[in-house]
Amino acid sequence: DAKTTQPNSMESNEEEPVHLPCNHSTISGTDYIHWYRQLPSQGPEYVIHGLTSNVNNRMASLAIAEDRKSSTLILHRATLRDAAVYYCILRDVAGTASKLTFGTGTRLQVTL
C-alpha cells in the first residue's frame, strides 16, 4: 500500500471545525483513501473512506483533492470525545485484501 504523510499532532477548541490533512503523493488510480481513529486504550475504528468524490457520513466529511494527492478529514464540530489519533491509509481496490499498514497518525487534542 502507498505511503501517507500526516502531521504528528493538532489542537482544536471544542465546538469548532477541525481539518486533518493527509498527503499521499504516490497514490495510484485504484487506491481508496481510508480514515480510522483510535481512542485512548481502544482499537482503531473506521471513520470514513472515499475514492475520488468528497464523502459525508454521520461522523465526518472527507475532502479529496482533484489530483487525489492529498485529502482532508473534516470534523464539523469537535467534541472532547473526538480526542484521538487519526490515521489516513490507502487501500488498493485491485489488490488482495492482504496488508494494511498504519502510519503514526495525527494526535488530535480537543480543549474546552
Place this chain on the structure above:
Amino acid sequence: SQTIHQWPATLVQPVGSPLSLECTVEGTSNPNLYWYRQAAGRGLQLLFYSVGIGQISSEVPQNLSASRPQDRQFILSSKKLLLSDSGFYLCAWIPDLAGGMETQYFGPGTRLLVL
C-alpha cells in the same frame, strides 16, 4: 451482526515465559485476519495476516508466531517472551472480498506487560 473477541484483556508475564493470545470472529465466513502490536505511545505495527485456514504471512521477523486452526480463529504465540514484546496487541478482520473499500474491524485488544 459480526463481532470480534480477544482474550485475555490484560496479561502480565515474566521474561522467558510462553504466550498465547486468542482472537475469534463471529458472524462472518472466511475473513482476512490480522495481528497488530502497538508499543506505548507508538503507531500500529502489522505482525501477521491470514487470508485463510493455515495461511499465515509474517511481516516482522521476531520471536512471535501466528496460527489459524479454524476459519474464524487466529492465535498469536511465543515460546519465550522478551521485554520488548510488551505492548497492546490488536486483532482485526476484513470481509473476504476483493477490493479496497472494505472496512477493517478491530477487537478490544490485549495489553501485555512482560517483566
